[in-house]
Every structure is written in C-alpha cells, then in structure tokens.
Amino acid sequence: MIEARGLARTFKSRGRSVEAVRGVDLDVSAGELVGFLGPNGAGKTTTLRMLTTLLRPTAGKATVSGCDLLADPLGVRRRIGYVAQGGGTTPELKVIEEMVLQAQFYGLSKSDAVRRSGELTKMLDIADLDQRLCKTLSGGQRRRLDVALGLLHDPRLVFLDEPSTGLDPQSRANLWDHIRSLREDHDTTVFLTTHYLDEADALCDRILVIDNGRIVAEGSPSDLKSQVSGDRVEVGVPAEHVAAAAEVAGTLPGAHEVSTVDEMVRFRVPRGDTALPEMLRALDTADVPITSVQVHRPSLDDVFLTLTGRTLRDAEKETAEQADGGSDGGSSTEKETAGVS
Incomplete structure (x- = not known):
C-alpha cells in the first residue's frame, strides 16, 4: 500500500x-x-x-x-x-x-x-x-x-x-x-x-x-x-539509606543502570518479579527500611529512551518549550507550501 x-x-x-x-x-x-x-x-x-x-x-x-x-x-x-x-x-x-x-x-x-x-x-x-x-x-x-x-x-x-x-x-x-x-x-x-x-x-x-x-x-x-534490556525496578527508601540500597541493587545478578533520584533507587534487571524477593531479603539483611516497591515491564517510552536517550514525554516537553509554533520544524513554511503537488 x-x-x-x-x-x-x-x-x-x-x-x-x-x-x-x-x-x-x-x-x-x-x-x-x-x-x-x-x-x-x-x-x-x-x-x-x-x-x-x-x-x-x-x-x-x-x-x-x-x-x-x-x-x-x-x-x-x-x-x-x-x-x-x-x-x-x-x-x-x-x-x-x-x-x-x-x-x-x-x-x-x-x-x-x-x-x-x-x-x-x-x-x-x-x-x-x-x-x-x-x-x-x-x-x-x-x-x-x-x-x-x-x-x-x-x-x-x-x-x-x-x-x-x-x-x-x-x-x-x-x-x-x-x-x-x-x-x-x-x-x-x-x-x-x-x-x-x-x-x-x-x-x-x-x-x-x-x-x-x-x-x-x-x-x-x-x-x-523486547529491545529494552530488562524490567525497571524502583525501590523507595529513606534518604539516609539511599547509598546503601543502591549498593545492594548493584550486587543483584544481571542488575544494571542503577541510579538514585531523591529517595528512590532505580535499576534494570532481566526478571524483575524474580529479582525483587532477593532484593528485599538483601535490604532487610542490611537493615535498610523500604517505603515503596514498584516493578515496571518495558514500555514504548522505554523503547524511545533506549533509542534516543530521552523519553517520548521528555522530548515532547522539550520541543514544546523550544517551538515558535506549529510542528516538525519550519511549520510556517509548511503552511505556505501546503497543497503543492
């Protein structure tokens, strides 16, 4: 077609x-x-x-x-x-x-x-x-x-x-x-x-x-x-325990992209559902209290992040802030030439 x-x-x-x-x-x-x-x-x-x-x-x-x-x-x-x-x-x-x-x-x-x-x-x-x-x-x-x-x-x-x-x-x-x-x-x-x-x-x-x-x-x-490597796991901990929680996350088999944001530790792991119990046991052993836990399967926004280094939502916000009006760059020119064939 x-x-x-x-x-x-x-x-x-x-x-x-x-x-x-x-x-x-x-x-x-x-x-x-x-x-x-x-x-x-x-x-x-x-x-x-x-x-x-x-x-x-x-x-x-x-x-x-x-x-x-x-x-x-x-x-x-x-x-x-x-x-x-x-x-x-x-x-x-x-x-x-x-x-x-x-x-x-x-x-x-x-x-x-x-x-x-x-x-x-x-x-x-x-x-x-x-x-x-x-x-x-x-x-x-x-x-x-x-x-x-x-x-x-x-x-x-x-x-x-x-x-x-x-x-x-x-x-x-x-x-x-x-x-x-x-x-x-x-x-x-x-x-x-x-x-x-x-x-x-x-x-x-x-x-x-x-x-x-x-x-x-x-x-x-x-x-x-499937191109995104693993599930994203987010574990909330008190601010004073973030560094310790990030260290524990880094020891999990297959864990990568470990990062911290405020009172949250984020990382990717091949099977978030099976890695989570091990993570919780390790945090308990290290006396790190947990305030929240979330496991996210890969999304299309994760795909966009993997491909371009930014999420689609971030890209939309960034472009909106920079735009003079319209879309796809040179929009005013596009309007002038619309209908040309």
Whole structure:
C-alpha cells in the first residue's frame, strides 16, 4: 500500500535550511494497521503530509495505494482517505448534509452519496446524530464524523493524524474500537500517527519510530519492547539509606543502570518479579527500611529512551518549550507550501 524510498523534505526558515525529513524508507502492506510514533519536530507530520500529497518532497520517491506520489498525485488522492488533526466540517451544516456534500466532491452521485453516508453513520455509531448541526457535536462524536468523512469514497488506505487527541478516556476507547474495525471488519489499511504510547501499543500491528527526520526503529510493539534490556525496578527508601540500597541493587545478578533520584533507587534487571524477593531479603539483611516497591515491564517510552536517550514525554516537553509554533520544524513554511503537488 505504501512504499517510500529516500523521502526527504527541507524547509527554508529565516535564511537557513531545516531538514525536517532526511531520507525516510518505509513499507506498509495491505491490511496492516501501522503506527507512526515520534515527538513534535521529529518529522512525523511532514512525512504524513508528503504521503498524502499535501507537501511535495524535496527528494525521494514513493508509491501510495498503487499511484506514483510525484507523477500521479491526483490518483493518490482518489485512492486514500485522510483524517487531519483539526477535522474539516462546516459548523452550520447538519451531519448528513456535510457527509452527502463531501461524498459528491468525491464524484458520487446524490443517491450513492446518501446511501454511503447512511452506511458510515451506522458503522461509526453516529446514525442518531445525522440531523444535528456539526457545531453541536461533542469531541468524540466529531472525531467519529471526521473518520466517516475520510471513508466516504471507500478508500483501501486511510491516514489518521492524531485521531484521539483531546478526547476523554471513554471517547478514546470508543474511537479505538472503530479504528480496529476498519482493519478487522473492512480490510482497510490504516496509517496512524499518535503521541499516545498506549494508543500505539493497543492498536498497531507494527510501529515506526521517527526521530530527527529518520526512521530509528520499526517492529511490532512486543518486538520493540523486547529491545529494552530488562524490567525497571524502583525501590523507595529513606534518604539516609539511599547509598546503601543502591549498593545492594548493584550486587543483584544481571542488575544494571542503577541510579538514585531523591529517595528512590532505580535499576534494570532481566526478571524483575524474580529479582525483587532477593532484593528485599538483601535490604532487610542490611537493615535498610523500604517505603515503596514498584516493578515496571518495558514500555514504548522505554523503547524511545533506549533509542534516543530521552523519553517520548521528555522530548515532547522539550520541543514544546523550544517551538515558535506549529510542528516538525519550519511549520510556517509548511503552511505556505501546503497543497503543492
């Protein structure tokens, strides 16, 4: 469904060149649900905009849904669905009016547009909202409508850009079920960008991690987490016993990355569940009192830390503090060039 080689994009910003994407290679097979993970500024949104013909690559080539990205951008647009972060509805139109109108933009006849809109409102549980004005919908209802609009022309490949951002937990879980059904019940290939680690872990068959404009890892969530060496154990002790507790932790078989933060000793060990009893016995023998104990299995955030030296959450915070506004570096330039194909 997607094959990209050497995809790159350079922006001009304040008299200098900014390499937002630096030679991305990626493949997505038919029927896959693939997550694209990375912090703001990593090149995630720029890559998505290139693959959806909203931004012309500076270099590289790609085939998307059987069409050449550069030679046949119109063919790409006809074959894909795209659900942007901000959505795209007319506030004063009714839900059914919006859907029929956008279906006709795709070339469907009035009767086919009405039929297809009815199918999608049922599939995404918004059939009872079809007479509501778009502006009156809740966040979760609006996102389901956005997904429906991206499916009007029955594309085999759908791009979802941050589909659950800003939703409450119940609405997110509901939307996840609908995204799963696209692949499982309708054989739709889904390319999903997200900042939510739990979302990527729960939904995706495979994950691509991008950082500094390059793909730095790919694999299933379990494969990526297996790259992290061991479980993370955190043991809380009084401040005066931290040094002694850290020394004990260092003697455990396989223990590594021993560190201390305030009144907490942290380390990694191959099997946290089996190492913990030995740790507790050793601390008791050393007369070190314990205030808390936690064992964490590897997470996708641990994967990101292993790959880049920072957690995804730290990277998001760091980028937000440095940003002038927008995302993926050179955002103002990207807005100026959006739609070029």
